[in-house]
Amino acid sequence: QVQLAESGGGLVQAGGSLRLSCAASGTAFSINTMGWYRQAPGKQRELVAVITSGGSTNYADSVKGRFTISRPNARNTVYLQMNSLKSEDAAVYYCNGRTGLRDYWGQGTQVTVSS
Numbered sequence: 001q002v003q004l005a006e007s008g009g010g011l012v013q014a015g016g017s018l019r020l021s022c023a024a025s026g027t028a029f030s031i032n033t034m035g036w037y038r039q040a041p042g043k044q045r046e047l048v049a050v051i052t053s054g055g056s057t058n059y060a061d062s063v064k065g066r067f068t069i070s071r072p073n074a075r076n077t078v079y080l081q082m083n084s085l086k087s088e089d090a091a092v093y094y095c096n097g098r099t100g101l102r103d104y105w106g107q108g109t110q111v112t113v114s115s
Helices: none
Strands: 001-006 010-013 018-026 033-039 046-051 056-058 067-071 075-080 090-099 101-103 109-114
Touching: 001 090, 001 101, 010 056, 018 033, 018 090, 046 067, 046 075, 056 067, 056 090
Parallel strands: 010 109
Antiparallel strands: 001 018, 018 075, 033 046, 033 090, 046 056, 067 075, 090 101, 090 109
16 A cells, blocks of 8 residues: 655745645555646646656646656655746645556645735
8 A cells, every 4th residue: 555645735825836745655666657636626636747757757738837846766755846826726736656556646735826
């Protein structure tokens, strides 16, 4: 089993920055891809950014150039640096860890952007 623990959400003004962190524990050695998804009220959960153990990244078009995902030394901690935040970035952000068998999810961390 894998456990994911997020931190770093909060309230920020539009144009500001936040950094989210996610630490994996348990059988975290089995994780290959880690990433961030978000879900705003009334909307489906959507991909924000993912990073493989080899360092390849993929971003949603809406966050390209503003958000950066990182995973130092391909270990089981992943960060999401969010800059130039917009009101539409407000959501619950979920950490995801993917093994060859299944997806694991964190409990989510709230990001609120005030205008």
